[in-house]
Amino acid sequence: MGDVWKALADPTRRKILSLLKSHDMNAGEIAAEFNMTKPSISNHLNILKQADLVDAEKQGQNVVYSLRTSVLEDIMSMLSDLTKRGED
Amino acid sequence: MGDVWKALADPTRRKILSLLKSHDMNAGEIAAEFNMTKPSISNHLNILKQADLVDAEKQGQNVVYSLRTSVLEDIMSMLSDLTKRGED
DNA sequence: TAGTTAATTAGATAATTGTCTAAATAACTA
DNA sequence: TAGTTATTTAGACAATTATCTAATTAACTA
Numbered sequence A, B: 001m002g003d004v005w006k007a008l009a010d011p012t013r014r015k016i017l018s019l020l021k022s023h024d025m026n027a028g029e030i031a032a033e034f035n036m037t038k039p040s041i042s043n044h045l046n047i048l049k050q051a052d053l054v055d056a057e058k059q060g061q062n063v064v065y066s067l068r069t070s071v072l073e074d075i076m077s078m079l080s081d082l083t084k085r086g087e088d
Numbered sequence C: 001t002a003g004t005t006a007a008t009t010a011g012a013t014a015a016t017t018g019t020c021t022a023a024a025t026a027a028c029t030a
Numbered sequence D: 001t002a003g004t005t006a007t008t009t010a011g012a013c014a015a016t017t018a019t020c021t022a023a024t025t026a027a028c029t030a
Helices: A004-008 A011-022 A027-032 A038-050 A070-083 B004-008 B011-022 B027-032 B038-050 B070-083
Strands: A054-059 A062-067 B054-059 B062-067
Touching: A004 A011, A004 A038, A004 A070, A004 B004, A011 A027, A011 A038, A011 A054, A011 A062, A011 B070, A027 A038, A027 A062, A038 A054, A070 B011, A070 B070, B004 B011, B004 B038, B004 B070, B011 B027, B011 B038, B011 B054, B011 B062, B027 B038, B027 B062, B038 B054
Parallel strands: none
Antiparallel strands: A054 A062, B054 B062
């Protein structure tokens, strides 16, 4: 499984997640939001998928991406743990 | 200001934060927890400092590091936002 | 079936990153 | 003051990363 933290470290990937928040999008629609080639976006999507941050489902000739929140909850709980200082 | 997400992307740096959770530590004590040279740890500490994730205070010949949670709260709120889907 | 569209894979490359050793700085101590 | 200890800075290097172009795969359409 891919590294969630590394996946979140890139601003393009964080923006992709943020776009997917409101509604699912296919790869082309996502790419259109960036000033970047489709293969580059495809690479980012793959990293997000490996980190279990998105799901990909083929629909016809499109691939529709959707947000997966389970892993986000995990790292939020780890962060929340850090903020509860001294309790250890 | 340094990039918080990049700072959190490295496991060594996350472990440093986690160590600082229970109590402040000086650079040498931190370095002793890792199988890595002091300059390497010093570099990691600097990245954490630039990201405002730790504070550094010179005490005699030691430099004592402590956890700063304010930025963590910021990114937690961003993550929490992502998990609240569809509300956009 | 041939052509078009959507997306990914392959391969190259420049930039960034994590680590090291050696040197420098700063503070304490005999 | 000379030596020791703690930490950082400097410089080098290998590995990883983000990006590109070109080629490939898969699905639809006339």
